[in-house]
Amino acid sequence: MDSRKGIKTALTIVTLLLAAAVIYFGDSHLSRFQIRILNLAAIFVILGLSLNLVVGFTGMFSLGHSGFMCVGAYTAAILTMSPESKELIYYMEPIVPVLKNIEWPVIPATVMGGVVAAIFGVLVGFPALRLRDDYLAIATLGFAEIIRIIVTNTISITNGALGLKNIPSEKSLWFYWGICILTILILKALINSSWGYAFKAIRDNEIAAEAMGVSVFKHKLLSFTIGAFFAGIAGAMMSFLITSIDPTMFRFLFTFQILLIVVLGGMGSLTGSVIAGVVVTIAMEWLRIVERPMHLFGMDVPGIPGMRMVIFALLLLIIILFYRQGLMGTREFNWDWVLDKLGVAKSKERGVS
Amino acid sequence: MTLETFLQNIANGISLGSLYALIAIGYTMVYGIIRLINFAHADLLMVASYAAFYGILVFALPWWVSFLLAIVITTILGISIEKIAYRPLRDAPRISALISAIGVSFLLENLGIVLLGARPKPFPRPEEVVWNIHLGGISFLSLAIIIPVITLVLLIAVNLIVNKTNVGIAMRAVSRDFETASLMAVDVNKVVVTTFAVGSGLAAVGGIMWSLQYPQIDPLMGVFPGLKCFIAAVMGGIGSVPGAMIGGFILGMGEVMLVGLMPELSGYRDAFAFVVLILILLFKPGGILGEHVVEKV
């Protein structure tokens, strides 16, 4: 079939080893600051991917991601905090006894964060997914806000506005990028499975998909729930990265930031979300320089706090107006493209999936 | 609840509800024609308030001149937003247009932070417009009377425009079907621009009234009223101008009564609007006065 299969496999293995080496090397040689930013990037990549699954691949405009993150973050935090910490922190109202003595390791708690978020995904999706387009957007946004308001008010479970601190910290690149790579693998498999084709069919034409025998509602719910699951995972990772969380972190404006990643990368491209997730996170830090006082051409330019967000908003607008495809459109990365560019001979087929 | 408290709550509900109603009318107009949640509508409230603020305090203009100027500025901005950010996407997928709307809103808010400062500013209350009224045991601001009157007047005006003028007839045609309307020699662009002009003007009036009622303005001030009033418009039946007014009143009254009847649930107040929204969307998507929308293939 493919004359270059051997080369591609070799390339993949080499790159994989390289990736492992980079993570290994990074963990011991990069500064704590660089590792933190990279870990944050991994979280944003997962968020971008999961929102892209819902918005880009299934065509459902959901703005509820911050709510699912919130659920995942709280679940993971409550499951992992030590009983002494809970005693100390819940000083408004004691935590409900059932949760008090639970102290799970980080990994199962992360998975559980995803699972609980997925359960919320089903609960929200079941009614909301009967809606479409802007109604769906506003309804999911509403659900996210409702989740946040409930979290704020159920003090004996979540500690309300005081938030949680002393959440176990997880710093290694392996944890964040390991989960991130796993997420990519799972989503890639999903997209190329019959479910994935159903999602794309629904996105392209819902009525036609229905006519072709695709069970539209079932697949929409499935996609939405998987999206919620990974948002929950990302939320859990966020709480291990920052080690303190509170409900105001998960305002719906946060979802807009994830949306920027999806749009920038290209709606319907996993590759795009990965690149955009990393680029946006790093750019966010790097752009701090525009907010600082600068020496430009011998003049003192005072720092302008808030300039970063203006740049991001402009970027979002410019992309959607002029480069609606984003970085990748619906294309994905593959070796054929690289080999073509390098001029390696091939038998046929050009791979654009 | 004593009678006095009850009456006071009615007065509170009317002041809040009429504000929601006023802003919701603008929302429903724009949505009714282009079927796009104009997220930037919320930020037009903010722009109008700042324009009025600078007019009065920096340029020392009489308050009514500033208010008029603010309305003009906001209208121009509204039309420009349509031309720059929405028109190019008219034939694009709905999601793109929505993202563009979010982008515009995001940009206006952050530009506001950079240019106007993140710290809130005190909005002046002209004595001719705002004073305290005490009736027996209940007290309210003059605005609780002025705003409903303005809302009613604007409601009638908008209804006249939509139902009696040629532009209005064209608007209704466009709201049914862009393409067919343009085939019938309706200048779609002109109609959309008119709609945005009227909608933005309404947003400006709403923003100024909001700032008179809650005289503390900041670049993010529009976000919450914007969401609430969109919900009010959906409740009333999107596209229906009287519906928006009814939806606004119900939402305002509902929020006040929720706190009045169940003060221990007051922390959940903001969830109330969203719960109502979701229930309406699920069980009566057309809203209270809206027509049933049949999905086009």
Place this chain on the structure above:
Amino acid sequence: MFGKKFLTLVAMVMLVAVALVGCGGGEEAKSNNAANNESDVIKIGVYEPLTGINAAGGEMTVEGIKLANKLYPDVLGKKVELVIVDNKSEKQEAANAVERLVNENVDVIIGSYGSSLSMAGGPVAKDAGVPVIGCSPTNPLVTKDNEYYFRVCFIDPFQGTVMAKYAVETLGAKTAAIVQDVQQDYSVGLSKYFVDAFKELTGDENAIVAQVNYNTGDKDFSAQLTEVKAKNPDVIFAPGNFLECGILVEKARELGIDVPILGGDTWEAEEFLNRVGGLKDIYFSTHFTAEEPVTELSSTFLTKFAEEYPDKQVNAFAALGFDSYLLALDAINRAGSTDHDAIRDALAETENFQGATGFITLDENGDANKTAIIKKVADGKFVYETKVEPK
């Protein structure tokens, strides 16, 4: 076969990312070296909210810090350089901001207005072993379990008790109503301490006749206040952001509620005064007063602040920022070096340090034990009312 491409892709992205971050870091380090030739300069990092909900508080604090830096630019014979970063009033940004400061090799960190932001930044500083001086985070959890976090302000349990005591003993209140912002840790925390102390002082379990909530960003408080009015309390305690509280207090008076209204230190802001300047019986606790300069430094601060910012009102946050900076210099001086642990130890031993806001002694948690000031609003100004000594 699936996924291989993707693994590869991720690997490549990571490579690029590492390169990017690496370059960024490299440039940073280079420019630093060029600027200070290693240790000619002592760096004090500041992370404060300059945008977002808490922008006003952050701005006031930074003004104080900059003033202090201008007046006292040297320590150990070296120039002090401020590195100020915005934390956008968001937790993940606060954590990043502190990490960034650590990365730039600052010697001490100052910040942040807003306890939840400080709680996000705290663990990062602790891990890196860099001492932090909090200027105004009053939540007791900020310094708990964190031996690198100190603060120059008092904490909420004290502040809540002070206000309850004032309400009962001076204002003669027997009942109170609480109006709190359920989204602000500051507001719910302070309310709790007030309620506990108020019940104890009055000996009445039912002394709190009403407790109503609102959310950050709300503008309409008429329903909550109508409920409070119906319960007819002797005082209202309404701690929260000055933004919401300004409108809230004004609305309370419009509704004909004329009982005293009490709040916390966040009220000391121009925005609050703009709303309530003409009203009466509004009291709040704060850290500092211009009328009763407690130390010599208070007078210096007052005169210099007026010179530097002629059109601004002196406020507690600027004073606390000022003190944080001075305490940092003092600690570096006492440590005699810029070794992080030496500075930390010096900070922990702080006793009777003279600041603009009073004499500061840090207890075993790193919290300042100091006088609380109660102010009231009168004739468009904040006026000194009384002071309460710590136990």
